[in-house]
Amino acid sequence: MNNIIEKLSALFEQLPGVGPRQAKRFVYALIDKNDNFVKNLSSLVLELKTKINRCSLCFYTFTGSDTASEKCSFCENLNRDKNILMVVQKEIDLENIEKSKCHNGKYFVLGGAISLLKPEAIKNIRMRELFYRVKNDAYLKELTIAMNADKEGEATVLYIEKIMEPFIKSRELKVTRFGKGLQSGAEIEYADIDTLQNAFLNRR
Numbered sequence: 001m002n003n004i005i006e007k008l009s010a011l012f013e014q015l016p017g018v019g020p021r022q023a024k025r026f027v028y029a030l031i032d033k034n035d036n037f038v039k040n041l042s043s044l045v046l047e048l049k050t051k052i053n054r055c056s057l058c059f060y061t062f063t064g065s066d067t068a069s070e071k072c073s074f075c076e077n078l079n080r081d082k083n084i085l086m087v088v089q090k091e092i093d094l095e096n097i098e099k100s101k102c103h104n105g106k107y108f109v110l111g112g113a114i115s116l117l118k119p120e121a122i123k124n125i126r127m128r129e130l131f132y133r134v135k136n137d138a139y140l141k142e143l144t145i146a147m148n149a150d151k152e153g154e155a156t157v158l159y160i161e162k163i164m165e166p167f168i169k170s171r172e173l174k175v176t177r178f179g180k181g182l183q184s185g186a187e188i189e190y191a192d193i194d195t196l197q198n199a200f201l202n203r204r
């Protein structure tokens with residue numbers, strides 16, 4: 001692969017939801033953009049890696065003027081309910097749930113769901129970190145799991161319920177499923193405000 005167009009297309013293809021044709025479209029669109037656009041894009045992409053922090057508690061990524069800060073605003077906010085922790089697959093899901101204002105507790109970003117095709121990829125999501133978070137969080141009374149209403153989401157919920165078993169007994173931790181209120185196949189990222197509010201109210 002020696003052509004710059006091919007090389008850049010191959011990079012775009014590694015982004016979620018981008019196929020080979022879309023990747024090529026991006027490259028040709030960039031060729032037509034002015035110098036300023038391209039300079040801006042490349043410097044912002046570089047900044048992403050230097051100015052974005054990942055919260056040490058919930059793993060949400062955030063931009064901070066203070067790069068030394070280790071915790072995001074959700075974890076730092078004393079007005080949020082520390083008795084309830086919501087597990088989400090990814091940042092975009094968290095942001096959509098925030099828009100619906102249904103949940104005023106804390107979050108945990110798992111970083112994905114269990115893949116049925118690649119079960120070994122479970123090591124790429126933060127199950128161990130979730131276990132330790134719950135284990136060390138003395139305030140926690142309810143863990144609510146907000147996964148997409150698909151097979152991967154269901155497998156992830158079952159797995160979390162299983163690893164939480166010791167806490168359910170010893171600490172009377174309640175584990176609820178947010179997904180009961182979602183229609184089959186629904187994705188948290190695209191769910192509307194009413195759907196999310198219902199899913200939260202009907203969690204069990």
Ligand SMILES: [Zn+2]
Nearest residue numbers: 055058072075
């Ligand atoms: Zn956080």
